[in-house]
Amino acid sequence: QWGALRQELLKTVGQNNFKTWIDPIEFSELDSGVATFHVPTNFVGNYVSQNYGDLILHQMTRSGHDVQRISFEVAANTASRPTLPSTGAPVAVANSTPTETRELAMTGAPLDGRFTFESFVVGKPNELANAAARRVAEGGPVTFNPLFLYGGVGLGKTHLMHAIAWELQSRRPDLNVLYLSAEQFMYRFVQALRDRKMMDFKELFRSVDVLMVDDVQFIAGKDSTQEEFFHTFNALVDQNKQIIISADRAPGEIKDLEDRIKSRLQCGLVVDLHPTDYELRLGILQTKVDSYRAQYPDLQLADGVLEFLAHRISTNVRVLEGALTRLFAFASLVGREITMELTQDCLSDVLRASERKISVEEIQRKVAEHYNIRLSDMIGPKRVRTFARPRQIAMYLCKQLTSRSLPEIGRRFGGRDHTTVMHGVKRVEELRTADAQISDDLELLRRALEA
Ligand code: ADP
Ligand code: MG
Structure with a gap:
């Protein structure tokens, strides 16, 4: 049964998510409407419950099982044989009643499996941010709170935040880590207001051990969201829980953000991600190429192409990566070596758009x-x-x-x-x-x- 369900889930969530999240969980039993699953760690349990709980419930019900809720237990044995009696404590519960399904939605955003510390290339422009992120990711006693990361678009803020979450998962699976964007924070807040579920909202946000809010500039000018954010922030700091915030600029420079929030955001460690320099861009490209080797084993890359790209595309890392991806895909499609000429043909629009504007x-x-x-x-x-x-x-x-x-x-x-x-x-x-x-x-x- 679980086998068939897994196939369904694989189709819905895609290969990558399946491998990361669904594969490690194992059906244990269905007893009086409660389906129990074994999970290797709290983190996986919470994550699956938060992101796929609904889906699993839905699919089980659809295939004719009488399931009211699903529950996840940390398996004593991580091989998690379904026949083993469960010994772990329940970590998260999903109910099928409509109100409680909504509670499920009030949780973190998915983490990108590619955004880890291992894949983050460190150079002068981001070494401080990287070091601070790594320190927080150790999960030791809270030393600076909040950690405030800021920098322009595509410089790696989200990447670093996800990396912290992944690292904490493996080092401190006991911690309850919540990552979400400021936009999602607002969305959940508004939803809680509408559904008269503010108590649940407050409880959820005040029960996390590590709260990460990405792109906090989003709540600028949104008064009641700011207010709630401020209270959440203070409650967590009072409990000595770690907070990690990112924004596109320094706290003091975010317009329409209340002064008391600005000053709160500045009390911890504020570090910026500087615009990339040539060496960092080249490093990122080289790392990326290495990771492509498996995917395109036969592709030839001419000398000077990476240097050319690192020199010419200086806008942001996302554009740089996108250009390289396109180049590899194109070259493998036409079965040609990646030469300078092919690069200029294939990327002419990107290259034109990133030409430096001289005033x-x-x-x-x-x-x-x-x-x-x-x-x-x-x-x-x-x-x-x-x-x-x-x-x-x-x-x-x-x-x-x-x-x-x-x-x-x-x-x-x-x-x-x-x-x-x-x-x-x-x-x-x-x-x-x-x-x-x-x-x-x-x-x-x-x-x-x-x-
Ligand atoms: P931001 O949140 O600051 O806008 P992201 O974290 O989304 O930027 O980064 C954009 C893209 O660039 C992502 O694919 C990310 O993996 C990549 N990236 C940014 N900086 C680095 C780096 N130093 N090393 C490797 N990849 C990076
Ligand atoms: Mg981002």
């Missing part, structure tokens, strides 16, 4: 610096050669390196006419071929701006 201000600043004049003189009305020449060079570079039109450029140069800009650009074009010094300057400036 007019940047150009003006760099050129003024190079010729040792003031920015105000570069933009100002004075027409002496000392200012006019650098101004023309800056205009020329604006035309070359940005997508601004001549009138737009003119406007940024103290409201000059587009014909003035056109004249300046022409003049520099002439000088570039005639004057070696100017030609060198241009090359130098261009390289500095594109770096």
Whole structure:
């Protein structure tokens, strides 16, 4: 029976989730409407109950079993032979009555099996965040509370949080770890209000040992959610329970977040994930390629491709990974070596989108610096050669390196006419071929701006 049910579950939850979560659990018995399953650890029990309890219940009922609820027990023997009498204590219970099914939904979000410490590549930009996350993941006495991780999109905040959860699972299976996004927190809060289940809500959130809330900036401006979050936060800190928070910016910089919450968020350890540098990006790509080897054993990768990608795609790691995945899939499909040419063909849109945008201000600043004049003189009305020449060079570079039109450029140069800009650009074009010094300057400036 369980065998047939497993097949059904496999179809519904997919290979990966099945292997991680359903495979380790074992049906034990069905007695007076209670189906009991053996699980290897509390963590698996809680997780399966929270995420798949409903589903298992539903499928058992559908296949004709009289099941009211399911319960999970930690097996004394992790091989969990179903014939063994159960010795462990129940860790989580799912009921089939509609109200209680809703309680089930009030739990954590799924964890991504790929987001572990092992797969997290550490470099200068993220070493502090990584070290702090690892410390918290040891599950020892609480030293800083909360741990606040912040940084831009795709720099690994969610990855690190999941890694903490996985690590805690293996080191401290006795702990009740709850991970969810701030959006889910709000959603559950609103649902609890609507269903008059605030007591259950409070109980759930106050009974965890480790609470992780991802993307906390989401609750900014949402007053009652903030309020509830604040109380939850305080209750847990008072009990000395670990809290881990992430956001896209520092606590003090989150707009529309109450000051008392900001200051609370700052009391622990605040660490940021810096934008990736070239070395880190290359490291991530190399790790990723290694993990692809099994999947695409015959693929050839030409020298310089990874370096090229690490250099060109600097926006965020998600984009970088996506590009590599696409490249491998494409190359294996057409059965060709991954060369520079194939890379540029296959990723032309990504490469174009991630081209660094150089601003007019940047150009003006760099050129003024190079010729040792003031920015105000570069933009100002004075027409002496000392200012006019650098101004023309800056205009020329604006035309070359940005997508601004001549009138737009003119406007940024103290409201000059587009014909003035056109004249300046022409003049520099002439000088570039005639004057070696100017030609060198241009090359130098261009390289500095594109770096
Ligand atoms: P964030 O939550 O900060 O927006 P994520 O944690 O979702 O970013 O990371 C985006 C993607 O980049 C994920 O697939 C993640 O595994 C990957 N990633 C980010 N940083 C690293 C890193 N240092 N090593 C390996 N993978 C990383
Ligand atoms: Mg995230």
